Amino acid sequence: MMNNLIILPIIIPLITGMVMVIFRKNIKLHKILSLTALSASGIIAALLMGENKIDGIQTLNLGGWEPPFGVSMVADMFSSMLLLITSIVSLCCLLYAFRSIGQERESHYFYPLFLFLITGVNGSFITGDLFNLFVCFEVMLISSYVLISLGGTKVQLRESIKYVLTNIVSSFLFLVAIAYIYAITGTLNFAHLSLRVAETGQSGLLTIVSILLLVIFSLKAALFLFFWLPGSYSAPPTAVAAVFAALLTKVGIYAIFRLFTLVFYHEPQVTHLLIGILGAATMIMGAIGAVAHWDIKNILAYNVIIGVGFIIAGLASFSIEGITGSVYYIIHDIIVKALIFLLGGTIISLTGTGKLKDMSGLIRNHPYLGWMFFIAALSLAGIPPLSGFLGKVFITHGTFEAGYYWLGGIGLMTSLMALYSVIKIFMNCFWGETYLSEEMESGTTKGVMVPIACLSLLTILLGLGAEGISVYTDLAVKTLMNPELYIHAVFEGRTAP
Amino acid sequence: MSLLVGLFFAIGTYLILTKSLLRIILGTSIISHGVHLLILTMGGLKTGGPPLLGLQDLPFTDALPQALILTAIVINFATTALFLVLSYRAYKVLGTDDTDQMRGNHDE
Secondary structure: OEOHHHHHHHHHHHHHHHHHHHOOOOHHHHHHHHHHHHHHHHHHHHHHHHHHHHHOOEEEEHHHOOOOOOOEEEEOHHHHHHHHHHHHHHHHHHHHHHHHOOHHHHOOOHHHHHHHHHHHHHHHHHEOEHHHHHHHHHHHHHHHHHHHHOOOOHHHHHHHHHHHHHHHHHHHHHHHHHHHHHHHHOOOEHHHHHHHHHHHOOOHHHHHHHHHHHHHHHHHHOOOOOOOHHHHHHOOOHHHHHHHHHHHHHHHHHHHHHHHHHOOOOOOOOHHHHHHHHHHHHHHHHHHHHHHOOEHHHHHHHHHHHHHHHHHHHHHHOOHHHHHHHHHHHHHHHHHHHHHHHHHHHHHHHHOOOEHHHOOOHHHOOHHHHHHHHHHHHHHHOOOOOOHHHHHHHHHHHHHHOOOHHHHHHHHHHHHHHHHHHHHHHHHHHOOOOOOOOOOOOOOOOOOHHHHHHHHHHHHHHHHOHHHHHHHHHHHHHHHHOHHHHHHHHHOOOOOO | OHHHHHHHHHHHHHHHOOOEHHHHHHHHHHHHHHHHHHHHHHOOOOOOEOOOOOOOOOOEOOOHHHHHHHHHHHHHHHHHHHHHHHHHHHHHHHOOOEHHHHOOOOOO
8 A cells, every 4th residue: 555654754853853953042942843743753653553454564655666666665563563662762762851961962953863863763664675774774873873972971982982883884784785685686675675585595695695684783783793782872861872772772673573574584494593592692691791780871781682682582483473572572672671771860860870889778769760660670571460571471482382492491581680680770779778868869850750650651551451452463473474465565466577 | 896895895994903093984984985886896887878768779787786876975974974073072082092092991
């Protein structure tokens, strides 16, 4: 189905951001416009989900060029769900930024950059073309380079140089992979690629290129190649770190899912086993990092890594159960990572330190903060009524079904370690002697509690209302597991040249 | 052509592995040229006419690699400019362009 709505989640934040650049001095206008733009793209994502449910996959051929010649945008249920959740989470982080980001950054284009980042993220989710995916990645990455270094403190500059260099090199590798794929198959459109690869069979050469692509997306998703993540996610201010933790790694994960369910699904004994091994190694190393550190920001950054490994484990199993689990878990993970980063950032701004040993007894003055942290911690570990539970059950079940008992076992073990690491924060921060009176605190929770409460509520609702969203996740899994649906939607029944 | 690409990659990798920030940036810039040439090579160096309507008889060149390269050049230009500014700022604030001396000062 052709649908012009698809382009709007890219266009709206982009144009709004550009308008905001013109009116640099008017911060109030910036705030209003950015709120409106994100809400609008959220509404459109919800509309798209509705249409996906009724009509199936929606496509748009830019400029009327038929695929595979033009650039095509494709919104299937998986993309639309991610679009919606992106809008919700970025809205919450934006609300948090209103109170916490500071005048200096606001007047240096913080809000336009934030919107450009969302443009890139949205674009990556709905593009139907490998090269366009590269372009959207770059839009997202360039904004993230600026956001991570904006403010110019020593830590930020040092970490941003590493971050920028890593990502520039991985972008080059991405281009190299694109060049090889174009040489082998003669096309870059996902649907057409899938057709061509299925026709000629996935030769050894194509498998190697697919592994090159896996390496690139692993760099972005912090799957195994996560050496850059703990440093660069602990450098920027809380609101930015929360968006990064929630969304940027998920874009890489989305790309891995798209490619390895749609195009390179013929040799699972090579590629998907490799993905499983990478996932397991990621989970183990992330868990060790999370347990070993005594600094809030580092613990949370390593928790991001554990989450990535776990989502990928679902893909590695390559069964309907496993993929269903991954879809649930990716949504849960976006919400809960944003939540726990915002909570951690609030604790740091209250106490003025990130070191667990220098804080205690916050629950006396901040009961709500404490209990919400507790909820987030339980949700992260997958305790039943909360949103993490279903994803964990399905992924574990999926890996067991596929015979990867080691993978499921590692997943369960590392989720216990993740629970230990966040409960460690909870116990050290909130229990014990209260020696920070409210006057001595270096920050306040005023105004920042609203977005945190929204996200906490969302994780509870997602857990309780899993039945309600199962209709949508089932559809998402159906299109992920049946590439022909995607191909049929893109070519609208015509035969591909 | 392929040899040239290989040479560019080798030089770029060598430069990225050095300590000085400016050399690292130059290294990324050289690798990017290598990548662009690679796309051109991989697209197939056909000798044909321009891909225009009305010239039906001639075999024509595939224009897509050029379009891809053009986009990649623009993006690379932006990232290199940003990276240069960032490293200049880092040099000003951190007082060094040696990546060895930048690491781990925990007193910030």
